Amino acid sequence: MRAGPKVERSRFDRLEDALDALETRARELAGDATGQAVDVKFRRFEPEEQVLARIELAGPERLLPKVRAGVDIHGDGSTEAYLGRVKRDIVAPRKGDTPYRALRRALTSGGRAPRDQARRGGAG
Numbered sequence: 001m002r003a004g005p006k007v008e009r010s011r012f013d014r015l016e017d018a019l020d021a022l023e024t025r026a027r028e029l030a031g032d033a034t035g036q037a038v039d040v041k042f043r044r045f046e047p048e049e050q051v052l053a054r055i056e057l058a059g060p061e062r063l064l065p066k067v068r069a070g071v072d073i074h075g076d077g078s079t080e081a082y083l084g085r086v087k088r089d090i091v092a093p094r095k096g097d098t099p100y101r102a103l104r105r106a107l108t109s110g111g112r113a114p115r116d117q118a119r120r121g122g123a124g
Contacts, residue, residue, distance in 0.1 A: 003029055003053035015057075015107060022055050023100040026071045026079055029053045033077035047075035056085075057107075069107055071099060081106070 001008045012018040033052055038045045056070035068085040081103035082088040093102040 001025060001055045018057055019104050022057060022071060026055055026073055029073045030077045030079055033075055048078060050075035069103060071103065
């Protein structure tokens with residue numbers, strides 16, 4: 001988990017435990033979002049464009065994990081689940097779903113969940 005410059009690492013024996021911890025921590029961080037834009041000399045970043053924190057799951061292998069997925073928490077408190085690492089594919093929630101439930105379904109269903117065709121550029 002990365003929130004600003006601070007990085008925390010945790011290990012879990014089961015995927016379900018890791019997903020539960022991811023959701024709990026992401027909800028806490030989303031509640032802390034300020035919703036303020038950041039203005040730099042050449043560009044203004046709106047809260048929904050900012051990545052306040054990123055929580056990533058990787059495993060089960062340690063060196064070259066088969067699974068890479070996670071949740072981005074944006075400056076406005078919104079969350080977005082993704083699969084992949086460098087090339088992130090957004091996991092599109094179904095109607096009434098949360099990003100956490102969509103990520104859980106994508107990782108536990110055995111198949112890939114439907115993904116959003118549009119990717120958010122420059123996250124990070």
